[in-house]
Amino acid sequence: MTTLYLFGSAAPPVLEVAGVIISAQARGWHVCLGLTPTAARWLHNELPELERLTGYPVRSEYKLPREPDVWPAADAILFAPATFNTINHWALGLTDRFVVGVAAEAIGKQIPTVTMPCVNAAYVQHRAFERSVAELREMGVTVLYGEGGFMPNLPGERRPEGYPWHLALDAVDAIVSPAP
Template sequence: MTRVLYLIACAAGPTQHIDDAVRDAQAQGWDTCLILTPAAAEWWADRIAELESVTGHPVRSRYKLPGQRDALPKADAMLVAPLSCTSLNKWGAGIADTLALGLVTEGVHLGIPVVAMPYFNRAQGAQPAVARSFAALREQGVRVLDGPNGYESHPPKQGNPRDFPWHRALAALPAP
């Protein structure tokens, strides 16, 4: 039986290449469902059908309406990557104002393994809220991949979204 991965992507540079990450997860045996923050969904607005073709599922970016059925199968694991500084700090504070954040704020407390790998620059990472948010997520059981074993923040205006280490994020997930 194939296990289900929710790949949750924020509006950060590597999201431009999320289709590659989906294919990599599928190659590792995951039935991959894609959830985008509303801002990330805008980046892909003209190509959502392409992503749905790759995943075989609707790409979600908004909460469903009351009474609507779930469009996706239940998750066995969740990967939040790339995690933006804004979404990190909202998540760390327990703010679930988007479907992407609502799924992970609830999922981790339902016992679903959750892995997160950020993508933002060192100036953003220097904000005191970032360290507090990382600590809050780790305290809840989220496996946060920052630093040498995940993603090390880049100097401002020097990020390389194409080189985002998806392989590290996928390797941190439980085996499908």
């Protein structure tokens, strides 16, 4: 089975991650879940179920150098939702968070990577955001932002149609077809 690292940061769609795991598995992906520390705190009560669902520990911190890897190697990475903070840290190479570090390293390892931001229209007015999106795209990351991807909403506004998880999973499938 083909392995997908599903990474999420602390934005409301991360609360839907169990359903995303199930959808990815139905598409043939073997899923390992990584979260930013805040996202892990948001999902604290669900972590045992998420680990049962994936068959692997949910990771939000770097392992110690002498500890073995607990996940198989990634065939692809999907980082969604990716917050303003996450996108900017990643583009700048600031890897103090485990999931951002793995995603940054994936660029050099040429692991196909897709990200879909979850930011509001106020955040995208900050010039660093557009620069960071452009920087990630230049490094080969598929960024689903703008037409055909995530479109920012007003601060505090929730979309009636929800976060477009299907677009993110479709993009990963298009880059790497999961093995049956």
